[in-house]
Ligand SMILES: NC(=O)C1=CN([C@@H]2O[C@H](COP(=O)(O)OP(=O)(O)OC[C@H]3O[C@@H](n4cnc5c(N)ncnc54)[C@H](OP(=O)(O)O)[C@@H]3O)[C@@H](O)[C@H]2O)C=CC1
């Protein structure tokens with residue numbers, strides 16, 4: 001039997017998603033029927049203190065060998081780390097990822113990849129020059145559910161697809177007209193590149209792009225973009241809709257997001273609220289039930305089919321019952337599949353993932369730039385700049 005490839009991770013930041021990702025990454029791959037790669041937590045760093053990184057390692061039930069650092073600079077210099085997972089707010093992704101690449105580390109960077117396309121291009125240029133792996137962590141793309149749906153579309157199972165609509169919205173409005181986030185929250189804070197588009201709209205765009213862009217044959221056509229943006233009192237966007245038009249493909253996409261109304265007002269994943277994404281073809285439709293960042297159910301409806309000629313496909317996320325999870329249910333959020341993809345790319349010497357390659361990440365960033373341009377959404381220069389500064393405050397200074 002071939003030996004397993006070991007991927008040694010360094011976790012940059014210790015917040016919410018760093019915890020979820022690391023717990024998932026530490027699950028036994030066999031629980032999801034993966035036998036060719038496995039993951040090790042080599043180190044974690046917090047920009048606030050070493051003790052915060054130590055607490056993080058304890059919280060994720062990491063190995064005693066995992067090193068704790070009180071700065072991102074120390075983490076990227078660790079020779080026992082192969083790949084850095086960047087889990088800071090959007091505002092920090094460019095500087096933190098550059099820091100890691102400049103120190104010779106491969107990178108998996110949380111979504112949204114960067115604040116703007118120019119930054120994304122600079123990251124890609126650097127990774128290419130230094131022959132390092134780089135991937136935007138759009139985990140949903142690596143779900144078996146997404147892979148299956150892309151296969152169905154490519155096989156013509158629902159005929160020629162002409163339209164995809166997708167929404168990811170959450171109801172966080174207060175009685176007083178505000179939102180349920182403090183103004184300092186990364187969800188609405190301009191200094192952290194907050195707002196619905198970069199945080200949630202990226203998933204609506206992901207569903208549109210992974211069907212209407214990713215599945216195009218040959219040289220892909222870029223869409224034209226028409227957007228409407230409404231802003232919260234902080235200046236961040238709170239209600240954003242995007243119409244994407246591919247005249248050469250005869251296709252259109254509609255991606256929407258909001259912080260005031262919910263895609264699923266009755267709770268996560270319930271089909272009662274209707275589909276969160278619809279992929280509409282000449283012979284049928286695939287409906288994806290939300291939340292579209294972590295879907296576990298899709299429905300195939302054939303045009304002209306008999307009443308009840310509907311197939312529901314459930315794709316539950318496997319749990320590792322040996323790991324500490326909520327209650328007794330074990331650990332398994334669905335982030336391990338993107339970690340497996342990164343490990344395989346490292347093992348195979350690939351610099352980018354075929355499932356979300358550099359060109360496609362940049363194409364989506366360019367579409368988001370256009371939405372922001374039309375909506376007048378500009379972030380502070382410190383986080384819009386595409387000039388790398390190792391000692392930027394975003395890297396925790398030196
Ligand atoms: N894939 C997914 O499902 C999800 C992805 N995300 C993405 O992950 C990223 C982080 O989100 P999330 O974990 O929820 O955010 P958190 O606020 O929970 O954590 C962010 C971490 O970044 C570090 N950080 C460094 N500088 C700052 C700063 N100025 N303000 C705030 N934090 C800072 C901190 O870690 P430290 O002090 O240790 O340095 C902090 O704990 C975002 O890009 C978001 O879009 C978020 C949620 C879900």
Ligand SMILES: O=C1OC[C@@H](O)[C@H](O)[C@H]1O
Pocket residue numbers: 199200293
């Ligand atoms: O990526 C994400 O998915 C889940 C959301 O709750 C979160 O805000 C977002 O960052």
